[in-house]
Amino acid sequence: MNNQNHMDLWKIVVVALVSALLGTGIGYFAFSHWGNSNPSPAGQVTNGSGKAGTTQISNVTVKSHNQMTTAFKKVKGSVVSVVNYQREQKSDDSLSALFGSLYGNGNGNSDNNSGSSNKSKLQESSEGSGLIYSKQDGHAYVVTNNHVVAGSEKLEVILSDGNKVSAKKVGTDAITDLAVLSIAADKVKSVAHFGNSDAVNPGETVIAIGSPLGSKYATSVTEGIISAKNRTVDTTDESSGQVTGQATVLQTDTAINPGNSGGPLVNVAGQVIGINSMKLASSTDGTSVEGMGFAIPSNEVVKIINQLVQNGKIERPQLGIKVVDLDQVPSSQQRSILKLPENVTEGVLVGSTSADSVARKAGLRKYDVIVSINDKKIKNIADLHTKLYSYAVGDTIKVQFYRDGKLQSVDVKLTKTT
Template sequence: MNQNSGLMKTAIVAVISALIGGGAAYAGFSRLGNSANDVTTATQTPTKAGATKISNVKVNSSSQTTTAFQKVNTSVVSVVNLQKQQQSTGDLSELFGSGSTNSNNGSSSKSSSSDLEESSEGSGLIYEKKDGKAYIVTNNHVVADSDKVEVILSDGTKLEASLVGTDAVSDLAVLKIDGAKVKKTATFGDSDSIKAGESVLAIGSPLGSEYATSVTQGIISAKKRTIDVTDETTGQTTGQATVIQTDTAINPGNSGGPLVNMAGQVIGINSMKLASNGETSVEGMGFAIPSNEVVKIINQLVANGKVVRPALGISVIDLTNISSTQQSSVLKLPSSVNSGVVVASVTSSSVAKKAGISKYDVIVGLGGKTVSSVADLHTILYSYAMNSTTEIQYYHNGSLKKANVKLTQAASDSTATSKQTN
C-alpha cells in the first residue's frame, strides 16, 4: 500500500509538471504571435512514445538583418589566387640528400609550363557594372603574386578576372570580369556617419569558397582606430592606417569582403583581424578599411591603374634605432630630442634636396604635425595631394630648421628601398 501510494504521488507530480510545461509552451507561442514575426499555431494531439513529429508552428520572419543581407549577398564573390608552383626536376640526388651546385640537378624552380594551382582564397565585392564589364574590389594581399585570378560568383559561376590596379599601401585592388552574369551591384555608404555600437554584418568566404557567402553579425567597436602597417619583408612599421574596428567574426578568407550596415550599404572592406597580442589570445577584434577611403582609392585604380602619392626622395630610419652616443656625436642632437626620423640618404634632384635636407638630418615635424617615427612620416606625407606645399621641421647639426617643400615628386618615381618614405 505504501509503495502504491508513493507511485501515485509520483504520477500526480508528473501530471502537474506536464501541465506547467504545457502552459509554458503555450505562453511561449503567444509571445511569438504578438511579436513582429508572423506565427501560425495549431493544437497538436499527444502521440505515443516513438511517434515524435515535427512541429507545425510556422514563423515568417523578416528583419533588418535579413533585408540588409539580401541587398548585398549576390554581389559578394570568392576570389581565387592561382600561382605557378615550385617543381622538382626529379633528380634522385634530392631524394637522398646529396646536394649539387648544378642548377639543373636536384633543384626546384617555377616552370612556365607548370600547371597553375590555388595559392589562396579571399573575398571580393562587385560594386559597379559598366560597358559589359563588372568591377570588383578586394584586398591587395588576396591577389598578391598571382599568375592568374579567378572569381566565383554567388551562384557558383567561375570567371577569369583581370587586374585593373593594385595598391599595397591601402591594401586594396580592383578586378574586372565579364558582366554578363552579374545581376546586381553593391552600394557604398558613408563611413564617416557610422557610430560605435551600430549593428553590422560581415559577408564573405571564410576558409575559402566552400563556405561562400557566409554572414556574421556584430557591432562597430570603434569608428576610427589607428593601427600600424608593417612591411612583411622587413618587419618594419612603414605607416599607419585608420580603420573601423568590429567584433563581427572575421576569419581567413573574409579578406576583401564587405562590412555592411543595416541599410544594406557597404561601409567597409574587411582586411584583417587581431588573433593575439603577444601571449594573449584575442577574440572579436576585426578591422575594415572605411568605405570613404575605399572609394577614393578604387576610383584612382580604375582611372590610372595605380595610386599616385607624394614622396620626399629620401630614405629614413627611426631615431630610436640610433644609439644615444651616435645621436650626440654624429647627429649632434640636443638631449631633449628623443624621437623623429633620421635621413639616411637623399636622392639627387629630389624635393627634399631642393628644400635643403641632407644626410643625418633628423625630421621631427611635417605640416605642423609631430613626426616621431617612419610610420608618422608616411601617414602625414600620404595625406597630401600631389603638388601641395608644406613645411618640414628638422634638426641639422643640432639646430632646428624649417623649410617649405613642394611635393612634386611621386613615390613611384623615387628610388625605393625598405626604408624609403614612399
C-alpha cells in the same frame, strides 16, 4: 441560527456549486476545443496515446524578418570569392622535390626564375573575398584586398551563384591594401552600394559577408557591432615586416576569419560601410584576443578604387629619401654624431637622398633628423608616411629637421611617387 440565516447560507452554497460546475465545464470545453483545433505549444508535454517512433514535425512555421536579414539579401548576390593562382616552384634537387611534394611545399614567389628551379603549372595559392560594386560597358568591377591578389599569375572570381569567371587586375594599392578587378558583366546580377562611413556610430549593428576558409563557405554571414570608428592601426610591409604607415579603420567585433578579407561590412540599410581587411588575434605581449576585426572605411575605399579605375595606380607625394627611425640609432651616436639635444628622442634619420629628388633640391641631406611636417610632430617612419600621404602631389610642405644640433626648416614642393 434562525430560518432566515439558514436560507442565506443555502443560497451561498448553491451559487458556489453552480459557479464551480460552470467553471469546470467552461474550462473543460476550452481545453478540449484547444486540443482538437491546435497543436500543443512548443515544449509542452502532450497527453498522447501515439506509439513510440511516431514523432512528427509541427505544422507551425515561424517567419522571422528583421533589418539584418533584409540587409543580407540586398548584398549577398554581389559578394564573391577571389581565387589567387600561382606557380609552384619545383627544385631540381630530388630530396627537396620529394619533401615539397609530400608537404605541399613550394608555393613560392612567381618572380623566382633561378636556374635551380623549374616552373610548374598554375595552382590555387589562396582564396579571399570580394565585392561587385559597379557594372559598366560590359564590365563589372570588384573591390578586394591587395594582399588577396598579391603575387598572382591568374585570378578567378566565383560568383554567388557558383559561376566561375576569369578576372583581371585593374589596379592595386599596397598602402591601403585595396585592389580592383574587372570581370565580364554578362553573368553579374547584383551590384552593391556604398554608404557613408563617417556617419557610422559605435554600437551600431553590422554584418560581415565573405568566404571564411575559402569558397566552400561562400557568402557566410556573421553579425556584430561597430566597436570603434577612426581607430588607428599600424600597416607593415609583408616582405620586411617593417611598419610603413598607419591606417584609420573601423573596429568591429563581427567575426572576421581568414578568407573574409576583401568582403563587405554592411549596415542595417544594406549599405557597404567598409571592406574587411584584418583581425587582431593577439596583443604585443602575446595575450589572445577575440572580437577585434578591422575594416577599411567606405569613404576611403571609394576614393582609392575610383583612382585605381581611372589611373591604374595611386599617385602619392614622395620626398626621395631613405630613412630609419631615430630610436634605432644608439643614444651615444645621437649625441656624438648627430649632436641632438637630449630632449630630442623621436624623429626620422635621413640615410640618403636620391638624385634629383625634391628633398635634395630643397637642401635636405644625410644625417638630418626630420621631426615635423607643417608643425605636425613626426615620431617615426609610420608617422612620416601617414602625414606625407595626407598631402597631394604639387603641394608645398614645411619640413623641420635637426642638423648638427640646430633646428632648421625648408619648404619642399612634393612630386609624385616613382
